[in-house]
Amino acid sequence: MxxxxxxxxxxxxxxxxxxxxxxxxxxxxxxxxxxxxxxxxxxxxxxxxxxxxxxxxxxxxxxxxxxxxxxxxxxxxxxxxxxNNDGVKGLIQDLITGGSDGTPTAIEWAMSELLKQPNLFKNATEELDRVTSRERWVKEKDFPQLPYLDAILKETMRLHPVAVMLARHLALEDCNVAGYDLRKGTRVFINTWGIGRDPMLLNAPEKFQPERFLGKEIRVKGQNFELLPFGSGRRMCSGYSLVLKMMRSSLANMLYGFNWKLPDGMKMEDLSMEETYGLATPRKFPLVALSEPRLPVHLYHLQNQPPMNRLGRFVTRLPSRLSEGSDP
Ligand code: HEM
Structure with a gap:
């Protein structure tokens, strides 16, 4: 469905x-x-x-x-x-659809871009090693010390916004926005894909260069119109703070814990960057990459392992309440 x-x-x-x-x-x-x-x-x-x-x-x-x-x-x-009942159904649908597709799509694009420029892995892993001293996995508290990781994610969202046209908006009454008259009933599309590649706003917009965001106060909270992956204003993505946490933790630990390369015999230039257009904009062809551990072996053992049952499987208990995370 x-x-x-x-x-x-x-x-x-x-x-x-x-x-x-x-x-x-x-x-x-x-x-x-x-x-x-x-x-x-x-x-x-x-x-x-x-x-x-x-x-x-x-x-x-x-x-x-x-x-x-x-x-x-x-x-x-x-x-x-x-x-009402329909409102409850609508919210369930919003949260499940919003929560399932976007984050993995963005991570897959980030990994694809990095695999095309392996030197960027080095910059990212140096930063991650410095923060963790290679003694533990990356945690949420480390995020403020990871500007390069943040820049990779921003550059990914600029070049490959998950929602290329955001969500359609409808003018409920005649209005004027920045000098443009919008008649009641006008459907408005915001082309973030186009904004992110506008040569008037950026140098070499086709290139993936995380450095362009380093030292700049450009955030994804809807105030900087050159980067609007989650929209802006009252209808912007209500899940964005959760998404940022999910993206940072998964990408950070994927880069930190593993070396990545393309399958044997595949060259960087063979990696297709074609998109498929839908509600999200994933890769046309799923990414295939090889990984190998890059950390001391003890870190790959589960810390605080849950007890095993008689079949030798881990018995996982869900926490009774969610931990209270800080807002980024
Ligand atoms: C990479 C992941 C995601 C991206 C890029 C993204 C992006 C967006 C965008 C562009 C909108 C429309 C904003 C507008 O109207 O201009 C939106 C709306 C929304 N998103 Fe996300 N989203 C993501 C993940 C999530 C997650 C994980 C959740 C919830 C758990 C979520 C919940 C919602 C909801 C409920 C809305 C509708 C808000 C409203 O219309 O009032 N999204 N999202």
Whole structure:
């Protein structure tokens, strides 16, 4: 269902551009959207019923997950904006779709660019070794000391923004933005891909050069319009602070813990950088790369190993509550 959702969210529907033929649904996308909507609705109804059932069955019920929390909010009579059943379903869908595709897509692009310029690995790993002294893995508290890693991620988001057109916005009333008149009902697309490659704003925009962000106060919080991977303003990505943590920790530890190279016989120039357009913009061909450990061997053993069961498998216990992380 999500594959279909990602595809349909990214397609170019002719009826959106030539409204008077919209009703013909020439490409059949609207029909597919309606079918998907019905199918997802059945799925969400099932999930909500299951959660409601558990809530009623348990004495002293405490919310355990996102759906429990949303249902609790829906019951709150004091909410300024009332959350109804459709709102709960919409939020679940937003969070699952937003949370699943973007981060791995961005990491895959970062690794692809680095594999094309192996000298950049050296800069990144020197910084990571300095901060950890090669005695432990990279942690969240290290992020402020990792400007080069940050620059790699920013350069990745500039050259390969996951949401190339952000999300469509609609003018609810006639308005004027920066001297441009927008009539009510106008659909606005922000082409971050184009902004990120504009030669008026950047030197050599086609080149992947993390150094261009070093020592610059350019952030991804929506204030610097030359870099808007998460949008800007009230509708900007609500998951961005989680995303930054996920991207920094995974890329940092992938670079720190392993040496990476292309499969034997493959040259840097053979690595295709073609994209596929959808809700996210992943590589057209998945990246294949080889890794080997680069740290002292004891670091690869799990620290604080959970106990093993009789089959020799680790028994993992989920923490009773999430740790409280700091906002970057
Ligand atoms: C690399 C990963 C991600 C990127 C690049 C990204 C980017 C975006 C963009 C461009 C928007 C639209 C902003 C606009 O309207 O201009 C958006 C909206 C949103 N994102 Fe993300 N996102 C990512 C991951 C996530 C994650 C992990 C979550 C949640 C766990 C999330 C939750 C949302 C939600 C709920 C919205 C809708 C906000 C609204 O319309 O009010 N995103 N995201």
């Amino acid at each position: 999500f594959d279909e959702y990602f595809l349909l969210s990214g397609v170019l529907n002719i009826g959106d551009w030539i409204p008077w033929i919209d009703f013909l649904d020439l490409q059949g996308y609207v029909k597919r959207m309606k079918a998907l909507c019905k199918k997802s609705d059945r799925f969400y109804d099932h999930v909500l019923d299951e959660h409601r059932f558990n809530r009623e069955a348990e004495k002293d019920f405490a919310a355990k997950d996102m759906v429990d929390l949303l249902l609790q909010l829906a019951d709150d009579p004091n909410l300024e904006v009332k959350l």
